[in-house]
Amino acid sequence: MNSILCAIRQLSVTYGKDTTQPAALRGVNLDVIAGERLAIIGESGSGKSTLARAIAGLLPEGSRVEGGIGWPSGGDQPKPGRDIGFIFQDPTASLDPVLTIGEQIAEGACRHLGIGWKEAFTHALELLHRVRIPHPEKALKAYPHQFSGGQRQRIAIAAAISARPSFLIADEPTSALDMVVQAEIVSLLDELVRETGMTLLFITHDLALASGFADRVAIFEGGHLVEQGPTGTVLAAPQTTYARSLIANHLDLSSPPLIGKASPL
Numbered sequence: 001m002n003s004i005l006c007a008i009r010q011l012s013v014t015y016g017k018d019t020t021q022p023a024a025l026r027g028v029n030l031d032v033i034a035g036e037r038l039a040i041i042g043e044s045g046s047g048k049s050t051l052a053r054a055i056a057g058l059l060p061e062g063s064r065v066e067g068g069i070g071w072p073s074g075g076d077q078p079k080p081g082r083d084i085g086f087i088f089q090d091p092t093a094s095l096d097p098v099l100t101i102g103e104q105i106a107e108g109a110c111r112h113l114g115i116g117w118k119e120a121f122t123h124a125l126e127l128l129h130r131v132r133i134p135h136p137e138k139a140l141k142a143y144p145h146q147f148s149g150g151q152r153q154r155i156a157i158a159a160a161i162s163a164r165p166s167f168l169i170a171d172e173p174t175s176a177l178d179m180v181v182q183a184e185i186v187s188l189l190d191e192l193v194r195e196t197g198m199t200l201l202f203i204t205h206d207l208a209l210a211s212g213f214a215d216r217v218a219i220f221e222g223g224h225l226v227e228q229g230p231t232g233t234v235l236a237a238p239q240t241t242y243a244r245s246l247i248a249n250h251l252d253l254s255s256p257p258l259i260g261k262a263s264p265l
């Protein structure tokens with residue numbers, strides 16, 4: 001049986017000092033299993049990004065946290081950038097416009113893998129090949145504005161995995177991209193995770209997208225985790241009204257999964 005990478009227990013998060021502010025997450029209990037692909041699904045404001053930030057230790061100062069997040073395999077809270085790679089919705093915001101692509105990808109490797117810049121640039125070049133950026137040697141010296149949105153997200157993925165994290169969190173990584181590019185990015189992530197054995201937490205509001213590759217889904221509504229289970233089971237026999245309505249909406253739209261696996265939708 002696979003081991004638990006991250007054990008979330010009775011986790012509640014409230015932003016800011018205002019005690020009248022409703023909690024963004026309330027009493028969440030969830031295990032992330034090492035090596036799995038777990039999709040976090042819910043509509044806007046349901047607390048998905050808050051969960052991701054809490055796991056990565058990236059909540060803003062002043063956030064009130066109750067309950068806890070444990071890492072049963074031992075050691076300290078994993079470090080973002082080194083142990084946890086993070087991919088954001090908007091690659092333009094996550095890449096620095098004044099640094100070359102090579103510098104941005106090499107930086108993580110240099111800082112966390114204990115290698116020098118020269119070796120880190122070789123590593124960056126390999127990663128650019130791996131995420132299939134055309135003319136990688138040229139791309140190393142180029143700047144983010146010289147690439148399309150989909151290519152920028154590939155570069156952001158290369159930067160996120162540069163320090164060889166064992167846990168990758170992708171927070172709506174495809175929502176700023178068109179459908180075809182979305183499918184390419186999802187299949188790239190799927191491939192990278194399969195090759196490296198990384199654990200993937202994939203946040204999306206798109207159930208059809210998640211159904212194509214996630215092993216398990218966890219559905220959030222209003223800060224509560226309302227349902228979780230193997231993807232096929234939740235889709236075939238949802239237990240809550242909310243999950244049923246999410247699935248029904250997709251059935252109405254006949255929205256196909258974007259990649260791979262047989263779709264129960």
Ligand SMILES: Nc1ncnc2c1ncn2[C@@H]1O[C@H](COP(=O)(O)OP(=O)(O)OP(=O)(O)O)[C@@H](O)[C@H]1O
Pocket residue numbers: 015016023024042043044045046047048049050051060205
């Ligand atoms: N930095 C912040 N300060 C104050 N409130 C916040 C902050 N970030 C999020 N919130 C609030 O917390 C709640 C949950 O937000 P969160 O971003 O986690 O939801 P989400 O499901 O990821 O939404 P989306 O899909 O739109 O990104 C929302 O009500 C949001 O307004």
